[in-house]
Amino acid sequence: MKTKMNRRHAMQHQGALFDVPGIEGARWKSVCAVGEYPVTHPSPRTAVVLADALRWMAEAPENSIHAIVTDPPYGLLEYEDKDHDKLRDGIGGVWRIPPSFDGANRIPVPRFTVLTAKDREHLTTFFQAFAFHALRILVPGGHIVIASNPLVSTTTFHAIETAGFEKRGEIIRVVKTLRGGDRPKNAEKEFPDVTVMPKSCWEPWGLFRKPIAEVTVAENLRRWGAGGFRRISGEEPFRDLIECAPAPKSERALAPHPSIKPQKLMRQLVRAVLPVGTGIIYDPFSGSGSTLAAASAVGHHAVGTERHPSYFAMATGAIPALAKISIGDSDDDGA
């Protein structure tokens, strides 16, 4: 039985929603119908599902997804109820308000230096389970493009690799963050020349591929539509270095999620992961829907799961507006 919300939104786009020719249409329909979860369709090619990612993935059809592009909870605990409740105040747990030297109000950011050995074990188990399901639902040659943080990426990436994915490199996103660069706490004057951790200026995105099923990449591209990345143009290959500032104020106003990713970055990634230009993208941890909005903007089908009801509602409302943003016009003033 589908929910009222599902029926209402499906009716809004009746006709257009599953209007995809041939086998791709059937596949999109089956992906949208997974389980008995509330689903909204903010645009004809987009589905947002209120569900736990691992449960949804366990029920999704085999070989139905062409690529996973996601910005997961890096340390897991920051989006668990106990720590997520502390986000409002920025006090305690993993969320901290970075020191302000210019009088400007800072928003809380998760600090992964607080992770214990047990938290890291949990991180490994979680991402092994994620990769186990991803290996089944991705088509052969399908990629995972997954954001992380230099303090936890080795743990996350190792878990995905040992579950059976090929590591295909990392994209380095050059971005100034509010992490690191501080003098020793309560001894700033005593050690004016010391920085405890380097000021963080980059973000790793792990690249993984489900092994191809055909003898060559060309054959795999023909049969499964996956195995490589779409070039930027005839002259320019897709590259593993992308400079991109945090989401600008205009995007954060539309989707006030603490971890929103900018459209400028997400549109480059979602375009690149469908090498032949068609297929279905999945974002397991969709938050405010920035991946889904980017996919909608470049004309791709995308489904996302989000387990927090308020972020699910935020994504449903924000995706059409985020998808309409013109990158050239967007202000690069993110903090």
Ligand SMILES: C[S@@+](CC[C@H](N)C(=O)[O-])C[C@H]1O[C@@H](n2cnc3c(N)ncnc32)[C@H](O)[C@@H]1O
């Ligand atoms: C880092 S945020 C993603 C933010 C997103 N990239 C954006 O631009 O808004 C991770 C999201 O995953 C959600 N989440 C955490 N665990 C989840 C799970 N097991 N299943 C589905 N969603 C989950 C959190 O509620 C959070 O919104």
